[in-house]
Amino acid sequence: MTSDPYAPLLHAYLDSELDLVRSLELEEHLKSCPDCAQELWTQQTLRHGLRSGNLYHHAPAGLEARIRAALPHENKVVEMPRRSFWNWAAVAAAIIIALILTWRMLPSYLGRSGTDILAQEVVASHIRSLQPGHLLDVESTDQHTVKPWFNGKIDFAPPVKDFSEEGFPLIGGRLDYIDHRPAAALVYQRNKHFINVFVWPESEVKDKPARTETAEGYNIAFWERGGMYFCAVSDLNTGELQQLVQLLER
């Protein structure tokens, strides 16, 4: 049988690996060759036996788990837990900063003047706002987007102006609290510095020009105008902060 020239072709035919022309030739040959026909039938039976004989060795239980455990640890790092970790770190940092600020502010409540306490508060608010994700509730350079955003959130309408041309772009706004009352925070940027301009309504109608103060290393400017109290806070130097204040005071 092994010397039969058709023998290997039979196998290829059986495996559907023989081209059409040769297949037709072989089929023609099989009609007149009982030995080859028998051989083909035998091989088909053997093949059937191999495939249905439950000979496939499936991986034993536990092997997959062992392999997963043996693979380098990167395989085990999943995105979700890692992101949660960073979220918790940010939350923890914010809590710690808030606690530090509260602790530091405590002595100042015990004997300082009103404006000193106010300065401490705005600085604390400013620092808090610099935490990741805390700076802006509405992000836009367009005053026509930022100003209406405050509608319904506060019961006054702060003046909102963008000073991009003058080098102090408005980058957005935020709702904040100063001295337990809601205030609008308008956020400006000068190079790498952020400036929070807090605005809240004051019962006194008098306009007061800006005066500057320093607290905790931050520069603060206070002024009153149009029945509203303004307070600009930043680590920006006094000169440039006053430039912004002049723009705002107009």
Place this chain on the structure above:
Amino acid sequence: MPDVMQGVGNSGRFEQLVLPHLDAAYNLARWLVRNPQDAQDIVQESYLRAFKFFSGFQGGDSRAWLLKIVRNTSYTFLEKNKPASLADEFDEKIHATDTGPPDVESEMVRNVESRMLREALDALPLNFREILILRELEGMSYKEIAELVEVPMGTVMSSLARGRERLREILLHAREKEGSRDV
């Protein structure tokens, strides 16, 4: 952070593309080395190597890529631990047996049990067994087998022909032995 993210992405791809072929990997290793414990060790080592070299996988047939690693790892194992397995171990006594008229043969082949088939396969020379397993149990084409085993397609065809014939002879010999015992 970017490196970790890249690692995560890579592992995700590896898990998706390579881990599903665990059964195929174990099946091949098991038939090559004929020992379940050794096969598991080989599969584990193969997966570690696959992970290490995964960046070199350019896409395409991930099963074939993995099985090539499994095959190489198996052969290295056999060379080191069971060099005799690599030689042609076909029993000459079986070869000399008169196989009888064709129709009687077919009848015997049809009635063979799984255990006998398994033993007969184990008794085949390694290269015949390997190609037969890849063909019958993994359903690979001649082309795929040729690429994996790194031989011409013609060799795949003739190896299958000779391997199947030898398998049949082993089965008939074993069947005859069982038959004579029953008497």
